[in-house]
Amino acid sequence: MAIKRIGTQTIKFVNPPLLISTASIVGPKEGEGPLGEYFDKVLSDDLFQEVSWEKAESKMTKEAISLATNKAQLKIPDIQYLLGGDLLNQLIATTYAARDLQIPFLGLYGACSTMAESLALGGILIDGGFADRVVAATSSHFSSAERQFRFPLELGNQRPLTAQWTVTGAGAVILSEKGKGPTITHVTTGKVLDYGIADASNMGAAMAPAAASTIVSHFSDTGFKPEDYDLIITGDLGIYGGEIAIELVRNRGLDIMKNYSDCGIEIFNGKKQDTHAGGSGCGCSAVVFCGYLYKKLVEKKYRKILLVSTGALFSPLSLQQGESIPSIAHAVTIECN
Incomplete structure (x- = not known):
């Protein structure tokens, strides 16, 4: 069982x-x-x-x-x-x-x-x-x-x-298994979703539905509410994908806007550094979590966060063949002891 x-x-x-x-x-x-x-x-x-x-x-x-x-x-x-x-x-x-x-x-x-x-x-x-x-x-x-x-x-x-x-x-x-530090208490595994986006220069839009789906499933499964978290942070939806995800979650009856952010938004100053919609890549949520968020958890500035890393599951070959971009998101609850 x-x-x-x-x-x-x-x-x-x-x-x-x-x-x-x-x-x-x-x-x-x-x-x-x-x-x-x-x-x-x-x-x-x-x-x-x-x-x-x-x-x-x-x-x-x-x-x-x-x-x-x-x-x-x-x-x-x-x-x-x-x-x-x-x-x-x-x-x-x-x-x-x-x-x-x-x-x-x-x-x-x-x-x-x-x-x-x-x-x-x-x-x-x-x-x-x-x-x-x-x-x-x-x-x-x-x-x-x-x-x-x-x-x-x-x-x-x-x-x-x-x-x-x-x-x-x-x-x-x-x-x-032992030691000192924050703990992972819950994991919500995402499903692969595809809303037909085929533009590799607009991956935030491609990934936003997967992020929203996983976030909604997490709250449905656990019974938690958005306000139970100090921070709900997606991996790299960027500015436009983040806005879409917030709206999609709101359409399912949940408001995450007050404590929502995105690693791709946090890591760069878009205007000064000319990064357009923000950061992306496997290293995006990795370094934001391992550098910034982990330290805030250790300092107990954050007591409980939901890290929702998002991924666009395409390849150069699928892109060249005109395929759309399937996406996925996984959520991890991390809490201070």
Whole structure:
């Protein structure tokens, strides 16, 4: 019997896993944004002394994992599973980091929802008694994502106002069966939704229905109310996707506007940094959570947050073939002890 399952899509942990440390590494543009002081490391060069954007992204992932492990006063062999992913084909940024670290690895692809997905599955491993210590890590890089999904940077293509700026960054979280830190208490797994959006420069609109669906399901399953949370924050819907999500949730009878935000809005100053609709990418919710939100939870400035990472599940091939963009969102409740 699934005794930890409540409602249709949600898990309530019996032994909530602790988040005992985090680490975040970001590129120069992210470091210049409003949250710059909260990141552990801000790169002066987004190539990170490597010969390609992809190698730089993998190096960020590896160093974020190592830093989070050190901050938890652990060693790499103490970590029993690495769960993570990125936006690149075959998860090469995370895979090559896992090759070097030699932690048993479960590669995940949820696009920009991967941070919440890895936290959810890591929590399930710990609450289920399958592991004592797990690391969840995700990354993205503006230049590697542009090269794979859009246009070579050298072309200097114009970006429409609905476009978002892929975050250069990597975040890692150590989940543990014991220790000190905030806990994951609930996980709501999303469904893949597709409302027919086929514009890769308007991913906020594509992902908003999935975010709204998961948020509504979470409140229906748990019986919580929006006001029970200090913050409900989506992964990277940006300005326009966030507005759509708020309206879709309101149409289902819930008002989240008072305590809603979005990681893609928080990480950049859109006007000063010319990021149009905001940030995106696997690294977006990863570094905002691992840098800013985690510190606020530890300081108990936030007592309870709902992190809803959102992902557009398309590929360069599906885009070239004119397919629409399916999307998903996963929600994780994180509380102070």
